[in-house]
Amino acid sequence: IFPPELRFAFLKFFNRVFHLFSSYCYFDITEIDGVNTNELYNAVQLYLSSSVSIAGNRLSLTRAVNSSSITFGLSNNDSIVDTFNNVTVLWEHVVTQRQTQTFAWRPLPEEKRGFTLRIKKRDKALILSSYLDFIMERANEIRRKNQDRLLYTNSRGGSLDSRGHPWESVPFKHPSTFETLAMDPVKKQQIMDDLKDFAEGQMFYQKTGRAWKRGYLLYGPPGTGKSSMIAAMANHLGYDIYDLELTEVHSNSELRKLLMKTSSKSIIVIEDIDCSINLTNRKKNSNATTQTQRSYYDMETRPGTGSGEESGNGNTITLSGLLNFTDGLWSCCGSERIFVFTTNHIEKLDPALLRSGRMDMHIHMSYCDFPSLKILLKNYLGYEEEDVEEDVLKEMERVVDRAEMTPADVSEALIKNRRDKEKAVRELLEDLKSRGEGNVKDGKLRGQSGNLTELEIVEEEEKRAIDSQNEEEDTDEEEIEVEDNICKD
């Protein structure tokens, strides 16, 4: 009988009057807020899942793929009562079907999900902010306790999922820890202390005006534990890992978007950075023209214009894009983040990437030395030092450095014979000896008296070269910047 407009106006009026006299106020926490995923929604979900008892009437159970734990949750349109500081609140999980799919730049999920929090008006000021803070904290705690780190990849090649995330995640279950990591114990302790200082350093970073992030560069030959070290870091700190596949990122702006979608308390990894994009040492292009020099610091080059081909496969990420990614303004859009780059060839990297302050710590993962060997014997055979015959141990100590076996090689040798421990040790020693002799014969090792292997000598030279380049670099970069400004003008 009533026209729809009138009916609508009446309903609205009725609603207002109702709310005026109601002693409750309501807060909606929707899963997707505009285009962003609402972190609070996930936190509330996790928080409620911990407080929901199995005795509830109807619960939804979820177990993420490969996850080890089952979480309880509120079923659709169900509610639960919670108390905080002696104040009772009511949570309702509201799920509605999204009606017509209006035009959107990306498809939205079919369901619209959200939580509604009902609080008595008089309690609102008292608890609201502290309650939400409490929920966030609890949710983080639960996430950590579940031991389910997440490993994210951007392998979808730039496309977004239905919830607008460019990252795909799987539970991260790498068992590597600092305990099982074979490396010099002193160096290991240094790294662990550094990580600890970082994780507990919120006040320090705030006081000194630095963004709360840290960069590590892991370099060394294949099989020396770079990836294992990253896993150990993640397990040690309880952080998620974002494994960034640079070859799947097409432009600097895409890189920035990926960065924006990473959460805090995470490790952002770029493996084999020398192979991912063409970040060659500018000094190595001895006859580089000003043009090519500037191109690294240029704005993005567009694919198909010809200038993009220098980074191969239509990938137009530039070094400047990468540097902005790690320490430009955008790098602080979250906090408590660790960047880890790995490479097998540190000499191939552009000195701009190596300069101090950019990658805070350069960690050299190298061939198996005696302390590492002892850790591996313990890991794989359960042998302490005293379980191995003294002269065998001495012999191992004598030959291990010149054998230049990677921890991966040693692990392999030990796994092969792990049923027969004595045989494993015997064969390992043989292996070490024969490799050592081979290396000496090939003249690969020099300066044995000083215990300096060729590798170390090369490294020393590299370091020196990099340092001297760094000094020149400072002046170079100014010039380039000036040139850029001229171009812009």
Ligand SMILES: Nc1ncnc2c1ncn2[C@@H]1O[C@H](COP(=O)(O)OP(=O)(O)OP(=O)(O)O)[C@@H](O)[C@H]1O
């Ligand atoms: N330092 C180490 N401590 C314990 N295990 C190690 C170590 N280094 C290598 N390993 C063993 O060797 C395997 C390969 O190591 P990892 O993948 O970490 O090497 P990497 O340095 O990342 O090699 P690449 O440069 O090829 O990526 C691991 O599964 C691990 O078991």
Ligand SMILES: [Mg+2]
């Ligand atoms: Mg690796």
